Amino acid sequence: MATTIVPTEAHVTSRFQQIQDLERAYLLQNYARYPLALHRGKGCYVYDTDGKRYLDLISGIGVNSLGHAHPRIMKVIREQAGLLLHTSNLYYHEYQGRLAERLAKVSGLTRTFFCNSGTEAMEGALKMIRAHGNSIRTGKHEIISLENSFHGRTFGALSITGQSKYRNDFEPLLTGIRFVPRNDIEALEAAVSENTAGIVLEFIQGEGGIYSISEPFARKARELADRFNSLFVFDEIQCGVGRPGTYFAYQLLDPVVMPDIALIAKPMACGIPLGAIIANDKAASAIKPGMHGSTYGGGPLAGRVALEFFDILDELLPSINAVGSYFRMRLTELMRKFAFIKEIRGQGLMIGVELTFPCKQLVLDGIAQGILFNCTHDTVLRFLPPYILTEHDVDRAIALLTKILKKIKTTQV
Numbered sequence: 001m002a003t004t005i006v007p008t009e010a011h012v013t014s015r016f017q018q019i020q021d022l023e024r025a026y027l028l029q030n031y032a033r034y035p036l037a038l039h040r041g042k043g044c045y046v047y048d049t050d051g052k053r054y055l056d057l058i059s060g061i062g063v064n065s066l067g068h069a070h071p072r073i074m075k076v077i078r079e080q081a082g083l084l085l086h087t088s089n090l091y092y093h094e095y096q097g098r099l100a101e102r103l104a105k106v107s108g109l110t111r112t113f114f115c116n117s118g119t120e121a122m123e124g125a126l127k128m129i130r131a132h133g134n135s136i137r138t139g140k141h142e143i144i145s146l147e148n149s150f151h152g153r154t155f156g157a158l159s160i161t162g163q164s165k166y167r168n169d170f171e172p173l174l175t176g177i178r179f180v181p182r183n184d185i186e187a188l189e190a191a192v193s194e195n196t197a198g199i200v201l202e203f204i205q206g207e208g209g210i211y212s213i214s215e216p217f218a219r220k221a222r223e224l225a226d227r228f229n230s231l232f233v234f235d236e237i238q239c240g241v242g243r244p245g246t247y248f249a250y251q252l253l254d255p256v257v258m259p260d261i262a263l264i265a266k267p268m269a270c271g272i273p274l275g276a277i278i279a280n281d282k283a284a285s286a287i288k289p290g291m292h293g294s295t296y297g298g299g300p301l302a303g304r305v306a307l308e309f310f311d312i313l314d315e316l317l318p319s320i321n322a323v324g325s326y327f328r329m330r331l332t333e334l335m336r337k338f339a340f341i342k343e344i345r346g347q348g349l350m351i352g353v354e355l356t357f358p359c360k361q362l363v364l365d366g367i368a369q370g371i372l373f374n375c376t377h378d379t380v381l382r383f384l385p386p387y388i389l390t391e392h393d394v395d396r397a398i399a400l401l402t403k404i405l406k407k408i409k410t411t412q413v
């Protein structure tokens with residue numbers, strides 16, 4: 001997070017400057033923002049405070065799943081704002097049960113807890129893991145996670161995040177965490193024991209550079225969790241909820257490898273904060289009345305928006321697959337033109353393009369050209385576009401990317 005990005009002149013307007021100056025004066029300086037202030041969006045495009053248009057291929061890091069100002073989402077937000085925004089969890093409202101029923105149907109799991117973000121979902125899951133282990137015997141509290149994983153910024157989530165750059169400043173973190181390399185079945189077998197209370201995996205590592213776990217690794221993790229009576233958790237906060245072209249990334253496998261718990265957040269309420277822990281009966285039984293809660297979690301606004309989102313998602317899944325394949329095919333064409341593109345990875349509309357050099361400057365070049373994507377794991381261009389992306393949008397993206405890549409070809413490789 002220490003890198004400072006030097007804005008190109010084109011982006012330093014007086015309006016932008018005012019916004020930046022205020023933030024620099026009054027905000028905690030934890031974000032290295034790009035030099036761009038956004039004002040509004042429509043479909044797959046966003047507009048900055050000067051009215052310049054950008055093709056949005058990052059969608060708020062995988063959050064604006066139906067793009068911007070989607071008419072059906074706008075309608076339910078407007079209606080619900082005039083009815084009831086918040087109830088707390090002291091009372092019932094019309095949408096939590098309905099949304100939990102919907103999640104049970106699409107996930108194959110049974111019970112949901114609602115919260116407000118990915119990291120909060122992870123915290124709840126870690127409590128379920130610990131409570132499950134403790135209910136069996138003292139000492140059964142270890143958690144297995146992957147090297148290079150990312151699970152959030154709060155203490156528990158950070159403790160199982162397998163990248164030291166996020167953790168170092170905050171040690172000591174939770175104890176009893178064992179990290180294994182992705183897809184290393186031997187290491188996984190060696191790490192799991194009678195003391196293991198839970199195994200947590202991202203099916204596709206997002207912040208870690210768009211790397212999928214292999215089918216044998218996923219099946220072995222499930223088998224070991226069963227053998228040692230541990231809870232098996234898929235963190236689908238970035239890679240799930242339609243983004244891979246299925247409701248959940250674990251459904252890409254046939255037969256499906258079912259987790260005991262699936263965690264979701266980002267795209268589910270199209271920009272309204274909402275996260276969830278979806279559990280089977282075994283995992284859910286770890287939490288008894290009074291053991292967990294959230295003031296805002298699963299409020300009527302977020303719940304209603306998410307229900308509308310799932311209605312729309314049902315129809316969108318085939319196109320997420322088709323447009324995602326088309327995007328990867330067009331990127332593969334680029335790979336043939338530019339030797340510094342090492343690999344194209346991903347599923348559906350979660351795509352990583354690995355380069356042979358750090359790609360932060362390319363993100364700035366993208367902003368200058370009117371296209372938004374980001375750079376993760378230093379050398380991976382990451383695309384998490386809205387699910388409404390069309391082949392036409394992909395063609396435009398490829399044209400813009402070609403322009404950008406042509407410029408940097410000789411200078412940066």
Ligand SMILES: Cc1ncc(COP(=O)(O)O)c(C=O)c1O
Binds near residue numbers: 118152202236238
């Ligand atoms: C896989 C994964 N887990 C957890 C999180 C944390 O989510 P949030 O930022 O909503 O707390 C993220 C965020 O990027 C993520 O990608």
